[in-house]
Amino acid sequence: xxxxxxxxxxxxxxxxxxxxxxxxxxxxxxxxxxxxxxxxxxxxxxxxxxxxxxxxxxxxxxxxxxxxxxxxxxxxxxxxxxxxxxxxxxxxxxxxxxxxxxxxxxxxxxxxxxxxxxxxxxxxxxxxxxxxxxxxxxxxxxxxxxxxxxxxxxxxxxxxxxxxxxxxxxxxxxxxxxxxxxxxxxxxxxxxxxxxxxxxxxxxxxxxxxxxxxxxxxxxxxxxxxxxxxxxxxxxxxxxxxxxxxxxxxxxxxxxxxxxxxxxxxxxxxxxxxxxxxxxxxxxxxxxxxxxxxxxxxxxxxxxxxxxxxxxxxxxxxxxxxxx
Amino acid sequence: xxxxxxxxxxxxxxxxxxxxxxxxxxxxxxxxxxxxxxxxxxxxxxxxxxxxxxxxxxxxxxxxxxxxxxxxxxxxxxxxxxxxxxxxxxxxxxxxxxxxxxxxxxxxxxxxxxxxxxxxxxxxxxxxxxxxxxxxxxxxxxxxxxxxxxxxxxxxxxxxxxxxxxxxxxxxxxxxxxxxxxxxxxxxxxxxxxxxxxxxxxxxxxxxxxxxxxxxxxxxxxxxxxxxxxxxxxxxxxxxxxxxxxxxxxxxxxxxxxxxxxxxxxxxxxxxxxxxxxxxxxxxxxxxxxxxxxxxxxxxxxxxxxxxxxxxxxxxxxxxxxxxxxxxxxxxxxxxxxxxxxxxxxxxxxxxxxxxxxxxxxxxxxxxxxxxxxxxxxxxxxxxxxxxxxxxxxxxxxxxxxxxxxxxxxxxxxxxxxxxxxxxxxxxxxxxxxxxxxxxxxxxxxxxxxxxxxxxxxxxxxxxxxxxxxxxxxxxxxxxxxxxxxxxxxxxxxxxxxxxxxxxxxxxxxxxxxxxxxxxxxxxxxxxxxxxxxxxxxxxxxxxxxxxxxxxxxxxxxxxxxxxxxxxxxxxxxxxxxxxxxxxxxxxxxx
Numbered sequence: 001x002x003x004x005x006x007x008x009x010x011x012x013x014x015x016x017x018x019x020x021x022x023x024x025x026x027x028x029x030x031x032x033x034x035x036x037x038x039x040x041x042x043x044x045x046x047x048x049x050x051x052x053x054x055x056x057x058x059x060x061x062x063x064x065x066x067x068x069x070x071x072x073x074x075x076x077x078x079x080x081x082x083x084x085x086x087x088x089x090x091x092x093x094x095x096x097x098x099x100x101x102x103x104x105x106x107x108x109x110x111x112x113x114x115x116x117x118x119x120x121x122x123x124x125x126x127x128x129x130x131x132x133x134x135x136x137x138x139x140x141x142x143x144x145x146x147x148x149x150x151x152x153x154x155x156x157x158x159x160x161x162x163x164x165x166x167x168x169x170x171x172x173x174x175x176x177x178x179x180x181x182x183x184x185x186x187x188x189x190x191x192x193x194x195x196x197x198x199x200x201x202x203x204x205x206x207x208x209x210x211x212x213x214x215x216x217x218x219x220x221x222x223x224x225x226x227x228x229x230x231x232x233x234x235x236x237x238x239x240x241x242x243x244x245x246x247x248x249x250x251x252x253x254x255x256x257x258x259x260x261x262x263x264x265x266x267x268x269x270x271x272x273x274x275x276x277x278x279x280x281x282x283x284x285x286x287x288x289x290x291x292x293x294x295x296x297x298x299x300x301x302x303x304x305x306x307x308x309x310x311x312x313x314x315x316x317x318x319x320x321x322x323x324x
Numbered sequence: 325x326x327x328x329x330x331x332x333x334x335x336x337x338x339x340x341x342x343x344x345x346x347x348x349x350x351x352x353x354x355x356x357x358x359x360x361x362x363x364x365x366x367x368x369x370x371x372x373x374x375x376x377x378x379x380x381x382x383x384x385x386x387x388x389x390x391x392x393x394x395x396x397x398x399x400x401x402x403x404x405x406x407x408x409x410x411x412x413x414x415x416x417x418x419x420x421x422x423x424x425x426x427x428x429x430x431x432x433x434x435x436x437x438x439x440x441x442x443x444x445x446x447x448x449x450x451x452x453x454x455x456x457x458x459x460x461x462x463x464x465x466x467x468x469x470x471x472x473x474x475x476x477x478x479x480x481x482x483x484x485x486x487x488x489x490x491x492x493x494x495x496x497x498x499x500x501x502x503x504x505x506x507x508x509x510x511x512x513x514x515x516x517x518x519x520x521x522x523x524x525x526x527x528x529x530x531x532x533x534x535x536x537x538x539x540x541x542x543x544x545x546x547x548x549x550x551x552x553x554x555x556x557x558x559x560x561x562x563x564x565x566x567x568x569x570x571x572x573x574x575x576x577x578x579x580x581x582x583x584x585x586x587x588x589x590x591x592x593x594x595x596x597x598x599x600x601x602x603x604x605x606x607x608x609x610x611x612x613x614x615x616x617x618x619x620x621x622x623x624x625x626x627x628x629x630x631x632x633x634x635x636x637x638x639x640x641x642x643x644x645x646x647x648x649x650x651x652x653x654x655x656x657x658x659x660x661x662x663x664x665x666x667x668x669x670x671x672x673x674x675x676x677x678x679x680x681x682x683x684x685x686x687x688x689x690x691x692x693x694x695x696x697x698x699x700x701x702x703x704x705x706x707x708x709x710x711x712x713x714x715x716x717x718x719x720x721x722x723x724x725x726x727x728x729x730x731x732x733x734x735x736x737x738x739x740x741x742x743x744x745x746x747x748x749x750x751x752x753x754x755x756x757x758x759x760x761x762x763x764x765x766x767x768x769x770x771x772x773x774x775x776x777x778x779x780x781x782x783x784x785x786x787x788x789x790x791x792x793x794x795x796x797x798x799x800x801x802x803x804x805x806x807x808x809x810x811x812x813x814x815x816x817x818x819x820x821x822x823x824x825x826x827x828x829x830x831x832x833x834x835x836x837x838x839x840x841x842x843x844x845x846x847x848x849x850x851x852x853x854x855x856x857x858x859x860x861x862x863x864x865x866x867x868x869x870x871x872x873x874x875x876x877x878x879x880x881x882x883x884x885x886x887x888x889x890x891x892x893x894x895x896x897x898x899x900x901x902x903x904x905x906x907x908x909x910x911x912x913x914x915x
Contacts, residue, residue: 048786050452058784084371085506093527149558157566165888168563174530174552175360178568180889189888269555274528278555287744 007308014304015297019072022296023065026289055081068293077297078290082283087294091276095298097171098275101267102260104191105198110253112199113206114246120207121214121245122237133211140204144263148197148270156193166193169272194271198264209252213245220244247318254310258303358871359547361848363861364560364569368553372514372525373507374491375447375454380763383489385551387863388533390491390516393422393441393474398854398864400662401766403486407436407517408474417481417809422474425540430494431521432512438468443495445476451503456490458770481807483814487767491516519544519867529553545870546848564589564842573841573861576716577647580840588846593649594859595660596839597764600653600717601831602636602725604629608753608792611780617753620707622700627688629829633674634681635732636725642835645720649838656822657768658836660855663811664768666819668826681732690733698733709738710746710758717837718759751781753792760790761837768818772802775825791830798824847872 034052052058056067071078077087116136120129139147158164167190173179179186217223218241226236265277280295282288315321369382374390377383387395395406408422428436445466448456465477476485497512507513510522520533531551535544552569554560561579563569565586575583575591584591605619606629622628638652651659654674655667668674690698690705698705707729711722722738729736736757741749749755762771773779777794781787798821805817825831841861843851850869851860 046786047452047457048788049784052786054453079506082370083506083508084373084376084504085508089506089508090527152559152562157562164566168566168568169554169559170529170552172526172529174526174532174550175362175548185889270559272529272553272555272559274526274553279528285742285744 011301011304011308015301018300018304019069019297020065022293022300023068026287026292026296027061027064072297077294080283080291081288082286082291083288087290090279090291091294091298094274094276094279097273098264098268098277100187101191101194101198101273101275102264103257105195105202105264106253106257106260108195108199109203110206110249113203114210114242114249116203117207117210117249118214118237118242118245121211122218122233122241124211124215129211133207136204136207139200140202142201144197144201144266145270147201148194148267151193151197152270166190171274194267194273197270198267202260202263205252205256206249209249210242210245213248214241217241217245247314250317251310251314254306254313258306259299358847358874359545360550361546361548361571361866361869362550362552362563362569363866364554364563364572365551366554366557366560366574368528369531371507372509372522373503373505374493374516375451375456375503376506378455381551384863385522385531386491386516387518388520388549388866389514389518389522390493391428391436391518392491393488394486396766396854396864398852399856401855403766407441407492411486413809417807418478420476420478420485421469422476424472424474426472427540428517429538430515430517431536432494432497432515434494434496435471436492436494436517437471438474439471440495441474441492442466442468443498444490444492447493447498447503448490454503456488459484459488459490481809483806483809483811484767484769487765487769489765520549542867544867545850546866549866561842564844567844567847570847571841571843571861571865573839573859575840575842577649577840580649580842583842588844589842590845590851592841592843592851592853592860594839594841594853595651595658595855595857596837596859597658597661597855598761598839599656599658599764599836600721600759600761600834602632602834603750603758603760603791603831604632604829605753605756606792606828606830609780609794611778611782611787615753616781617755619753620705620756621703622690622705623707623756625688626828626830627684628690628705629832630674631681631684631688631732632729632734633829633832634677634684635728635734636832636834637676637728638835639676641721641724644724645717646835646837649840651836651838653833653836654826656825656831656833657764657771657818660836660858661764661768662855663815664818666822668823672826674829678728678732685733692733696730696733697735704735705733706735706737707756709736710749710755711738711740712743712746712759713740714743715761718761721759721834751785751787751789762790769806772805772818772821776802793825793828793830795824795828845872 034048034055034057049058056064059067068078075088077091079085080087080090083090113136116132120132123129152168153159154162156164156166156168167173167179171187171190172183173186173190179189214237220241223236223240226240227233231239263277264273264275265281267273268275268278269281276295276298280292283291283295365381367379367381369377369385370379371377371382372385374386377386391407393406393408394403396402397404405425407424407428409425411420411422413420422441424436424438424441430436445460445463448454448460449463449466451457462478462480462482463476464479467475469475478485494515494517497515501513505513508527509525514522516522518536519539520535522531523534524530524532530553533549533551535547535549537543552563554563557572557575557579560569560572561575561583564572565583567588572583580591580593583589604623605617606626607615607624608617608619609615638654642648642650642652653659653667655665657665659665659667685698690700693699693704709722709725711718713719719740726736726738746755746758746760750758764771774788774790775793776789776799777796778799779787779789780792780794781789801817801821801824805814805821808814808817839859841859843860845851848869849872851865852868853860854862854864
């Protein structure tokens with residue numbers, strides 16, 4: 001109980017400066033939301049003043065922050081300037097799809113990265129190592145937006161003899177009848193290309209970390225025992241060396257979960273995936289301050305939480321990290 | 325013996341998923357109906373609430389799901405009956421009486437009456453925060469004389485009465501509701517009487533509309549309309565190419581050319597009612613005359629602005645920046661905007677003539693300095709050019725402008741910024757030159773109003789001015805056209821007002837960019853251009869098009885999924901089979 005409350009206390013203490021910083025930074029953004037919202041439409045000066053007052057923009061900055069803080073503590077994130085809907089509803093709509101995309105991509109990236117990294121690290125400098133590390137780094141360096149477009153054209157639309165196997169946009173089929181009748185399968189079908197893109201550009205991290213930590217394990221004495229027992233080389237690697245080398249990878253994985261949401265913007269834009277990344281990116285245009293604050297808060301809370309979880313998990317798995 | 329058993333196992337593992345693969349192919353071959361139109365959109369409605377939705381996408385949606393008192397004739401944007409079948413104006417031009425169409429019903433079955441119209445307009449009159457409040461600013465009173473007659477009294481004569489973009493909503497649904505209620509799903513607050521009904525809404529993804537077969541005078545000839553949201557125009561163009569979408573607008577020249585080569589796709593180079601301008605700071609001031617900002621003093625001189633115009637080669641901009649998709653412009657309202665458009669005559673037009681530009685600047689007292697840049701009283705003609713980052717054509721035009729103006733001795737420093745940032749700076753008067761553009765409504769009133777003295781900001785910084793123009797003669801012409809109901813007379817006044825603008829070389833209109841669109845003519849026919857020679861991708865088409873004679877259906881995409889799923893299942897089956905075999909072979913190695 002005491003530990004739980006200490007946890008919550010730490011989390012809140014870490015989030016408070018984030019709230020303040022986010023508020024200040026976004027208010028410093030140039031651009032007047034009232035102007036942006038009425039731009040191009042007949043709007044009298046009175047209307048602009050009324051809009052500004054309705055959005056609370058005509059009060060001093062300190063007052064605005066205090067009101068914002070009070071509202072957040074009550075759970076009220078305000079109303080979106082653009083969508084005229086509560087911010088939490090706007091964000092909630094985007095959170096699910098982004099978690100699905102980022103989560104699936106992280107799982108695949110970690111799985112592929114660990115597998116290829118283990119094989120590469122087992123014989124560093126060998127042919128497998130050069131090939132797989134080279135591929136991983138090339139994909140890591142590839143711009144996400146570009147790769148997404150290439151996959152969209154090649155596998156979504158179809159190029160030359162290759163037919164377009166996957167949908168080009170969205171999370172679900174908009175036209176009833178196009179695509180599978182089962183909703184979960186429909187989403188999975190739409191998920192293939194975005195996840196492929198995100199996985200391809202991300203798995204290098206796990207590959208490199210796995211490779212490095214496995215290479216460090218190679219000379220360990222317990223592996224000699226495993227070989228003495230008669231295990232094949234791959235068995236020694238997979239059943240003994242890899243579990244011990246996995247620890248840094250797990251830490252990185254958990255840390256990544258917090259930030260990977262922000263890395264999905266490019267993929268969400270290319271594949272029209274209705275997620276948080278695209279929402280926040282679009283909100284910068286207005287600027288839709290409540291949505292930006294809310295997204296910032298959400299992402300920060302995510303990072304704070306996953307950092308604390310990563311801490312606890314690492315301590316559980318590695319006895320050397322526990323306090324004596 | 326062992327080998328035969330293993331072999332049978334392998335065969336079984338491959339056959340099982342392969343047989344499963346045939347299931348999706350046969351089950352899902354029911355193709356989506358031929359009369360489903362999929363429109364690829366790049367912008368979402370910001371709200372499904374007709375009192376709040378302000379974006380172009382929202383306006384398009386409301387024209388499909390609601391009726392208005394009047395609509396627009398596609399050929400020339402002339403007001404035509406919609407909910408109102410006829411109207412007359414009193415001799416003092418202040419009272420309008422509209423006769424409503426009989427037998428119209430809301431999508432929930434209840435009849436549409438004059439009470440609904442009166443209710444809608446009263447809400448707009450009483451709530452200045454609603455999106456159409458400015459349109460109803462001159463209304464004094466709205467009343468329902470009988471269930472089929474509406475009377476509107478105005479404080480001043482207003483021709484805009486026939487160009488009102490106010491969707492008529494049902495009083496029984498909105499009676500006790502706050503007009504600023506957020507709406508993002510179909511429900512009682514999306515009940516309308518338009519040619520389509522909203523049936524499904526997935527925010528950020530798509531909106532699905534079903535046609536109303538009882539719509540008068542003519543129901544839509546398609547059954548379902550899907551507005552699907554895309555994050556980029558590249559994805560939207562690819563969707564049309566593949567056949568997943570049927571209509572796309574706002575293409576880049578490269579996408580337009582690429583789609584033109586796809587069989588079954590028709591591309592449209594639409595003479596749209598929009599223009600791109602180079603704005604200058606003529607001496608920014610508030611509406612009470614207090615000077616604000618820091619504009620370069622040289623720009624207050626109309627001769628300098630005229631010289632700048634002479635240095636610009638508009639046809640080159642159209643050819644290079646727009647790829648030929650557009651028209652060189654000079655008059656404020658584009659030529660496609662009939663009957664309001666005005667263009668300077670041959671002698672009046674300040675065309676590309678750097679020699680003339682140099683002459684004007686020399687005569688105005690701006691001699692060249694040692695570095696070629698003109699100066700006067702110690703102040704160089706070194707101007708800031710603000711460029712919005714929203715469209716590539718602004719940045720590309722800026723490159724040309726900088727080099728052309730250098731040739732006549734004006735140094736220009738371009739700076740890229742967001743639209744809203746640029747808007748804030750302009751409104752504060754802290755600019756020299758900027759690039760911008762407008763999209764026109766069928767009624768020219770708003771765009772003319774932004775050039776009046778009254779549009780300049782008040783003490784609080786609120787204003788709708790475009791260029792801080794303040795010309796009493798222009799204001800006089802504007803006020804007269806705003807009260808002239810006779811279209812021919814009004815058009816004359818509007819044209820005279822534009823001539824006043826051109827005399828002052830403000831704004832310098834560069835060109836009227838075309839809108840590039842594409843649609844699948846192999847699946848739908850009957851697209852309508854609005855105005856003639858204009859855009860085809862809009863509500864005016866969707867209510868008129870019909871499915872084309874069937875030559876190719878959309879079953880391709882569902883069987884595509886079938887093959888993909890089948891292939892994936894077979895692959896998975898093979899992999900699992902291989903893994904199982906490996907485990908069995910390695911079971912001696914378990915520790």
